[in-house]
Amino acid sequence: MLCDFHIHTDFSGDSDTPPARQIERAIALGMGRICVTDHHDYDVNSDCDFNLDFPAYLQTMRELREQYRNQIRLEIGVELGLQGHIAGYLNELVNTCDLDFIIGSCHFIDGQDPYLPSFYEGRTEKEALERFFQVSLEMVRTLDCFDSCGHLDYMVRYCPSKGREYCAADYMDYISPLLKTLIEKGRALECNTGGFRYGLGQPNPCEDILRRYRALGGELLTVGSDAHTPDYLGYEFDRTAELLKECGFRYYTVYHGRRPEFLPL
Ligand SMILES: [Zn+2]
Numbered sequence: 317m318l319c320d321f322h323i324h325t326d327f328s329g330d331s332d333t334p335p336a337r338q339i340e341r342a343i344a345l346g347m348g349r350i351c352v353t354d355h356h357d358y359d360v361n362s363d364c365d366f367n368l369d370f371p372a373y374l375q376t377m378r379e380l381r382e383q384y385r386n387q388i389r390l391e392i393g394v395e396l397g398l399q400g401h402i403a404g405y406l407n408e409l410v411n412t413c414d415l416d417f418i419i420g421s422c423h424f425i426d427g428q429d430p431y432l433p434s435f436y437e438g439r440t441e442k443e444a445l446e447r448f449f450q451v452s453l454e455m456v457r458t459l460d461c462f463d464s465c466g467h468l469d470y471m472v473r474y475c476p477s478k479g480r481e482y483c484a485a486d487y488m489d490y491i492s493p494l495l496k497t498l499i500e501k502g503r504a505l506e507c508n509t510g511g512f513r514y515g516l517g518q519p520n521p522c523e524d525i526l527r528r529y530r531a532l533g534g535e536l537l538t539v540g541s542d543a544h545t546p547d548y549l550g551y552e553f554d555r556t557a558e559l560l561k562e563c564g565f566r567y568y569t570v571y572h573g574r575r576p577e578f579l580p581l
């Protein structure tokens with residue numbers, strides 16, 4: 317099975333799963349390598365605390381890496397919340413933390429969480445999505461603190477129509493330059509299988525965007541389940557491998573020491 321490079325544990329404010337349970341699930345699934353990527357969303361207005369305790373996290377994960385070293389290779393990553401006003405903070409942070417892999421995700425748009433209904437008040441779903449892609453493009457253009465662009469288009473999971481009215485082609489004016497920027501900067505696009513979990517019938521981003529990325533010459537592609545519990549680790553990975561091959565990919569990407577390595581799909 318593909319290596320899962322987007323996994324949460326109880327170091328994330330929204331997960332109760334001890335890291336060892338995620339690691340043991342990955343071993344049971346036959347994965348040779350995984351990366352834990354707990355949340356760090358700095359300076360956000362949320363009921364949940366998404367600040368990662370880096371010293372405790374790094375120490376625990378390094379110990380677990382040793383403990384399980386004969387069974388699985390554990391990479392240590394983080395999922396960073398991208399926001400323009402904290403660019404300086406994020407750059408400094410990634411230079412001081414010794415991490416294998418960094419996912420950059422847009423969890424807050426203009427200080428608001430697209431997960432909440434209040435994000436859609438006073439605008440149409442299309443306007444909300446347009447703003448989301450516009451900000452995502454801005455973040456990818458201006459920030460250099462991440463390796464892979466996390467779950468692009470994931471907010472369709474939460475918008476009023478729950479993805480039924482979503483068509484990626486309507487937003488290509490933002491999506492195409494975003495994909496081109498990733499390619500130019502040597503950054504990866506993430507294929508996040510959480511979309512299947514939310515009943516979208518597609519990963520995030522959707523097939524149209526994955527195809528566009530490949531057509532533009534995109535090669536760096538990471539795969540992650542975004543599992544907060546063991547039952548979703550590696551979720552729909554076999555189906556995803558087939559989909560990615562249909563989209564023209566032959567390899568996917570894993571990271572060590574923030575350097576990409578290619579594995580066959
Ligand atoms: Zn995320």
Ligand SMILES: [Zn+2]
Pocket residue numbers: 322324395542
């Ligand atoms: Zn995540």
